[in-house]
Amino acid sequence: MKTQYYILLSLKTPAGFEYFGQFELGNDKDAANTLFINLEGDPEPDGRAVLHIDQMETVDALPVKINTKCCTLDELASNIKIIARETFRLKNLRNLDE
Structure with missing residues (x-):
């Protein structure tokens, strides 16, 4: 089973x-990391950030959080576009x- 990468919005x-929300990124680790x-966004929560973007992967069919970024609504809008x-x-x- 290939590892799958995705982004969760909370x-x-x-x-x-x-x-x-969730965005499927596929199984290319380098592309997902890039x-x-x-x-x-800021990787360190500052207490004011109410929006989080989590980089996730599946390991043995279980979700594992790799990274998190805290962001504002404007940053979230820009991130969704990216x-x-x-x-x-x-x-x-x-x-x-193919």
Whole structure:
């Protein structure tokens, strides 16, 4: 079974952080890491950040958090644009190779 990489979006609620979105990145570790590095946000929570982006992978079919970035709403909007653009690019280039 190949390791799969994905990004989870969560927001802070009175009950804690709740997930509200997910982006599948596939099984290319380098591409997933490069994408996450290029996202805006702060890796250190400052208490004010109510939005989190978690880089995840599956290990033996179990989710494992690799990295987290805390971001503002404007940073989240920019990050979603980056994720969509990069996913589109990777999927289209991968299809050309097949």
